[in-house]
Amino acid sequence: MNYWLDLFTGTTWDEFQKSGASISGFSYRMRKTVQKIQPGDILVCYLTGVMRWVGALEVIGQTDDKTRIWKDAEFPSRLKVKPLVMLSPTNGVPMSELKGKVHFFQNQADSGKFKGFVRVSPATFRVKEDGDLILRLLRDAERTPVSRPVDAKKLARKPFFKAERKKGKEIISTVVSVPESEESENLEQPELTGKADARTASTRHIEIQHRLMVLGAEMGFDIWVARNDRSRNWNGQILGELPQVIDELPTQFNEATNRTIELIDVLWLKGNSIAAAFEIECTTSVYSGLLRMSDLLALQPNIDINLFLVAPDERREKVKQEILRPTFSLREKPLAEICGFIGFGKFTEKLDGIHKLGLASSLKPDFLLKTAEFFAAENGD
Numbered sequence: 001m002n003y004w005l006d007l008f009t010g011t012t013w014d015e016f017q018k019s020g021a022s023i024s025g026f027s028y029r030m031r032k033t034v035q036k037i038q039p040g041d042i043l044v045c046y047l048t049g050v051m052r053w054v055g056a057l058e059v060i061g062q063t064d065d066k067t068r069i070w071k072d073a074e075f076p077s078r079l080k081v082k083p084l085v086m087l088s089p090t091n092g093v094p095m096s097e098l099k100g101k102v103h104f105f106q107n108q109a110d111s112g113k114f115k116g117f118v119r120v121s122p123a124t125f126r127v128k129e130d131g132d133l134i135l136r137l138l139r140d141a142e143r144t145p146v147s148r149p150v151d152a153k154k155l156a157r158k159p160f161f162k163a164e165r166k167k168g169k170e171i172i173s174t175v176v177s178v179p180e181s182e183e184s185e186n187l188e189q190p191e192l193t194g195k196a197d198a199r200t201a202s203t204r205h206i207e208i209q210h211r212l213m214v215l216g217a218e219m220g221f222d223i224w225v226a227r228n229d230r231s232r233n234w235n236g237q238i239l240g241e242l243p244q245v246i247d248e249l250p251t252q253f254n255e256a257t258n259r260t261i262e263l264i265d266v267l268w269l270k271g272n273s274i275a276a277a278f279e280i281e282c283t284t285s286v287y288s289g290l291l292r293m294s295d296l297l298a299l300q301p302n303i304d305i306n307l308f309l310v311a312p313d314e315r316r317e318k319v320k321q322e323i324l325r326p327t328f329s330l331r332e333k334p335l336a337e338i339c340g341f342i343g344f345g346k347f348t349e350k351l352d353g354i355h356k357l358g359l360a361s362s363l364k365p366d367f368l369l370k371t372a373e374f375f376a377a378e379n380g381d
Contacts, residue, residue, distance in 0.1 A: 006043035044125070055085055057084065085135070101133060221365075223268065224249060278308050320375045341374075
């Protein structure tokens with residue numbers, strides 16, 4: 001018998017239960033992995049976003065049942081299952097209880113990404129004892145329930161969104177995912193990482209975010225700060241309470257676009273238009289920020305926005321390497337032609353000069369195009 005990870009959101013877990021909890025489904029691209037799962041294996045259910053273990057399902061076998069269970073996705077690779085334990089999110093087992101007890105969460109450095117284990121399902125537990133432990137904790141939680149509050153917004157998060165794309169003259173409806181920010185958890189509680197460099201990176205991220213917001217406000221723009229960053233503090237100032245910060249995004253975009261936009265670190269807005277968008281990369285792989293920019297352009301191919309990735313000067317080569325990947329370079333509009341790199345050193349030097357001369361209120365966002373470095377021109381080297 002093997003244990004397998006089965007990922008849910010609060011929404012898909014609720015839909016699964018309401019359907020009778022007899023069929024679990026996965027994406028079509030995971031069909032070959034699903035075929036490896038045998039009767040008697042156990043699916044261990046994890047709620048993303050709220051980070052709770054909520055159930056265990058015994059696999060009965062493969063099924064071709066095509067009953068519509070989930071509103072926003074089909075999950076066509078399906079297994080017939082029998083519930084062993086099913087908990088509400090509030091009574092679920094927090095991931096934090098596994099710290100130091102399982103292979104994928106050995107210490108705080110694993111927090112958030114958990115060695116990549118909870119990124120996709122089904123995925124087999126590499127250490128069977130990890131599955132044994134979680135099943136035991138689930139049974140304990142079923143016998144002796146403990147109610148712990150969950151973030152209602154994270155619980156209600158939808159895993160997929162409808163979007164449209166053009167194919168010739170035809171409009172094709174498709175379904176897309178909008179992942180949460182990878183760095184949010186560690187940045188919100190940098191003291192928990194136990195590493196001085198992580199704390200420094202977190203502090204630098206918030207400082208640059210704060211300075212971009214203040215500059216944009218001085219230039220007359222409304223400001224959007226990433227939804228998961230609004231409560232962060234810089235020198236006693238809460239980011240979400242700074243001047244010109246808005247609570248709602250422009251309404252002209254579809255839901256998938258808004259979900260993507262609201263996770264971008266800083267936006268400068270003029271009315272319903274986005275004048276500039278900034279991703280600040282300190283603690284992640286750089287790739288995640290570029291992906292968010294690319295997702296935005298894929299969802300709104302005709303939108304005209306100044307995009308900038310702001311990162312430590314020493315990460316210039318890393319940014320160049322990532323932005324010239326085929327997935328970004330082979331777009332109709334290569335990302336390297338649209339998204340400029342601004343090093344922290346150059347940005348702070350430029351900003352200090354602007355404030356010394358009192359120029360902020362008379363600037364236009366185009367000045368950043370001269371400050372930023374675009375790597376597309378180097379493609380032919």
